[in-house]
Amino acid sequence: MIDVIMKLATGYRRSVVWTLTLITIAAAAFIPSITIDTDPENMLPDDNPQRVFHNEVKETFAMHDMIVVGVVNKNTVYNQKTLTDLHTMSNYAESLDGVISDDLMSLANVDNITQEEPGTIRFEWMMKQPPESNAEAQYIQKQVKDLPLLYNTIVSGDDKSAAIYVPIESKDQSYALAEQLREKIATLETNDDWHITGLPVAEDQFGYEMFVQMGISAPLAAAVIFALLWFFFRNVRFISAAMIVAMSTVLITMGTLIALGFTVHIMSSMIAIFLMPIAVVDSVHIMSEFSDRYREKGNAKDTIKDVLRHLFTPMLFTSITSSIGFYSLMLTPIPPVQVFGAFVGSGILLAFLITVLFVPAYICALKPSTLESFTQVTHDEHKQGWLQKMGATAASHAKLWIAFFLAVLAFAWFGIQQININDNPVRWFKPDHEVRIADEVLNDHFAGTYNAYVVFENTLDTTEKARSAVRDALNNDALSEESRDAISALLEQEQVNFNQWIIAIDDLLFSVGSDQLEPLERLMTELEQLNSASKAFQSPELLAYISEMQAYLQTTGLVGKSNSLSDVVKTVNRELRSGEEKDYELPDNANGVAQTLLQYQSSHRPQDLWHFVTPDYKRSLMWLQLTSGDNQHVTQVVKAVDSYIQDNPLPANTEMDWAGKAYLNVVWQEAMVEGMLDSLISAFVVVFIMMVLLFRSVVFGVLAMLPLSLTIAFIYGLIGWVGKDYDMPIAVLSSLTLGLSVDFAIHFIERTRATFKQTGNWKDTLVVMFDEPARAISRNAIVIAIGFTPLLFAPLVPYITVGVFLASIMAISAIVTLIMLPAVMTVFSRLIFRGDQS
Structure with a gap:
């Protein structure tokens, strides 16, 4: 294999270089057609039942994604200036392309419901024109407080904030619309604080900033890696080979991803920054050993051939194990994570292929004078002895080190027990980001800007009963x-339309003889009863159940506010009767409910009714406003509803389910956690089997897994101890930890075995191992760890998280490898090497 590779690399140098160049250019040509996608909904497959149901509910009840524009006044928003600005912003928002103006909600375009006279109600605009005085503003305040549907929804309970709910046609327009709204706010001469929030804004703005971050982090990582390589090898021409490998790997991988039609999600946006440091690992090993051996050989071709023969197997296996760690992500049920794992895993293998073909070709093309100066510098650098001291310390205090690592494992185990699984797209921004600030301010004032929907459905099949009644009537001889x-x-x-059928029977009654009246009247009565039963959510009993659930949720402190059809009916019923609070209740019968709903449809916004109930009254929606979109918070709300239903069973023939973006986040988070656990276990088993096959020894296979196991345990134990939420980036890092942590162990063990065969004893082997092999491992750890540091300066929390933990993973795994393995090998040398020790 080495001979074939060397023949290709050195015999066809120009072909190798031109082939790599052309493939890189061809793949990179697709990058400008990149499509960004940050919609958490796409974390679930298109056919996921909860996602399908969520989208069906949105369409059925005309529920749109919302941008929330809020204004805060330190005293009260009920003043002439603030309400005038609110009116201006509301009209401006209605005029924007991409806004569903009919469903926009603010004080400027909602109805005030009042009593005209007993039995008659009046609908008039709450604030058709801006108030001309503070007195008029205070009158509006009184009217709003009488309307439960509006109070603490479009005006906060403390009267210090008011909101405009801007429904949008498409989520991917939210950033552009938010920017237009911000520009308009900037023209207002006001002392009020204005904020814009909402999950669509957070997600789309994250996409925009993610795109910018991609363009900053990858070049910065390349610059940092280049600087580190120069520090280690002090020869620009020599280290350029590693940089070419890294850049080609990134460009080919990203270009291929885009060419195949994949969108760039939050995870796949990190592919470039992941591959950049990883792709140079094998090059660093080659350059480190080449610098040691070139002085002996004096010939680049012979030296690189010896280096490849020595390093090919461990480099191949480290590449495969790293890729397995990422490929294991394809076992998760999360499409963006699957794409991320597939392309990073493939990118690692591609980097290995480019390294073993291009780097030898490149080195053999360098002038002898360049190589001579390079080896002179690196030879001088090798005189440093801190690695030898580390090796000696690891061996001389081996039992103490083993005890220390066992204590670390215990520390990690208790930390893992404290891990909290949680995520929230708004928290993807730093605390001082305008989106994060807006979210905190408005949720502090209002009942909540996060939405979840409880959907009730009546399952009674009245249509089949109607057909059965008609068939029975046909059998009547009269x-x-x-x-x-x-x-x-x-x-x-095809479909039963009760109204049409009843009208048809009624018309028939006028054209038949008296002998046919009785069966036809009986049929019409039966159809009328079935028609009434089919309109389940005109039943006072069913509406009362929903109302009681709302009252219970309000007592839990988990739900800021809820709105339902029951609230609409109670409000209209109050105004139809006395207009006083004592009549804020449900009518006694279904006809009374139907009357209130008929009255409501006389308002300026009759379509609002269909946000709470379907026209056939078989399905109804309860809208929950939550002050937090954290998964843990939403999960508690779900459990509270489950607990209520357990104690108060749903009415007969009624089912309940969940929808809403906040709930979908919980669904994909749970799927991700389960999927990550499965992928981690599967990858762990596969890597262990590979280690046993590579070393042809169960003992060495176990040894190779020790640094990996301790690193994973320590990292996740640390997450639990510091209270960092287990979110999407953290979950993905589990497989990354597995893939990279074993790399150092493979190189250390493979080189140890080869060296032991030459020295015949562990003491001399240890001295050799803490020369070039340990130096190459430490260099790689530093290159990868520091290569991710540009992420620490990102304005996006997931990028910072990845940067911190990747640097930690590489540093810890290298330290564990260079201390734990020598310590264990020292204590158990006879078992491990099965030879005489001196």
């Missing part, structure tokens, strides 16, 4: 042939 034909025509209709 009906004439003409009557039977007219009734039979109803059964030929």
Whole structure:
């Protein structure tokens, strides 16, 4: 294999270089057509039941994604200036392309519901024109407080904040619309504080800033890595080979991803920054050993051939194990994570292939004078002895080190027990980001800007009963042939329309003899009863159940506010009766409910009714406002509803389910955690089997897994101890830890075994191992760890998280490898090497 590679690399140098160049350019040509996607909904497959149901609910109840524009006045928003500005912003928002103006909600375009006279109600605009005085503003304040649907929804309970809910046609327009709204706010001459928030804004703005971050972090990482390589090798021409490998790997991988039609999600946006440091690992090993061996050989071709023969197997296995760690992510049920794992895993293998072909070709093309100066500098650098001291310390205090690592494992185990699984797209921004500030301010004033929906559905099949009633009527001998034909025509209709059927029977009653009246009247009565039963959510009993659930949720402190059809009916019923609080209740019968709803449809916004109930009254929605979109918070709300239903079973023939973006986040988070656990266990088993096969020894296979196991345990124990939420980036890092932590162990063990065969004893082997092999491992750890540091300066929390933990992972795994393995090998040398020790 080495001979074939060397023949390709050195015999066809120009072909290797041109082939790599052309492939890189061809792949990079697709990068400008990149499509950004940060919608957490896409964390679930298109056919996921909860996602399908969520989208069906949105369409059925005309629920749109919302941008929330809020104004805060330190005293009260009920003043002439603030309400005038609110009116201006509301009208401006309505005029924007991409805004569903009919459903926009603010004081400027909602109805005030008042009593005209007993039995009659009046609908008038709450604030058709801006108030001309503070007195008019205070009148509006009184009206709002009488309307439960509006109070603490479009005006906060403390009267210091008011909101505009801006429904949008498409989530990917939210950043552009938010920017237009910010520009308009900047033209207002006001002392009020204005804020813009909402999950669509957070997600789309994250996409914009993610795109910018991609363009900053990858070049910065390249610059940092270049500087580190120069520090280690002090020769720009020599280290350029590693940089070419890294850049080609990144460009080919990202170009291929985009060319295949994949969108760039939050995870795949990190592919470039992940691959940049990882892609230079094998090059660093080659350059480190080449610098040691070149002085002996004096010939680049012979030296690189010896180096490759020595390093090919460990480099191959480290590349495969690293890729397995990422490929394991494809076992998760999260499409963006699957794409991320597939392309990073493939990128690692691609980097290995480019390294073993291009780097030898490149080195053999360098002038001898360049190589001579390079080896002179690195030879001088090698005189440093701190690595030898580390090796000696690890061996001389081996048992103490083993005890220390066992204590670390215990520390980690208790930390893992404290890990909190939680995520929230708004928390992807730093605390001082305008989106994060807006979210905190508005949720502090209002009942909540996060939405979750409890959807009730009546499952009683009245249509089949209606068809059965018609078929029974056809069997009545009293009906004439003409009557039977007219009734039979109803059964030929695909869907049962009760109103049409009742009208058809009623018309038939006027054209038949008295002998046919009784069966037809009985049929019409039965259809009327079924029609009433089909409109389940006109039932006072069912609406009362929903109202009681709302009252219970309010007592939990988990829900800021809830709105439902029950609130609409109670409000209109109050105004139809006395307009006083004592009549804020549900009517006694279904006809009373129907009357209130008919009155409500006379308002300026009759379509609002269909946000709470379907036109056939078989499904109804309860809108929950939450002050937090954290998964833990939403999960507690779900558990509270489950607890209520357990104690108060749903009415007969009624089912309940969940929808809303906040709830979907919980669904994909749970799927991610389960999927990550499965992928981690599977990858761990596969890597262990590979280690046993590589070293042809169970003992060495176990040894290779020790640094990996301790690193994973320590990192996740630390997460638990510091209270960092287990979110999407942290979950993905589990597989990254597995893939990279074993790399150093493979190189250390492979080189140890080869060296032991030459020295015949562990003491001399240890001295050799803490020369070039330990130096190469430490260099790689430093390159990868510091290569991720540009992420620490990102304005986006997931990038910072990845930067911190990747640097920690590499540093810890290198230290564990260079201390734990020598310590264990010292204590158990006879078992491990099965030879005489001196």
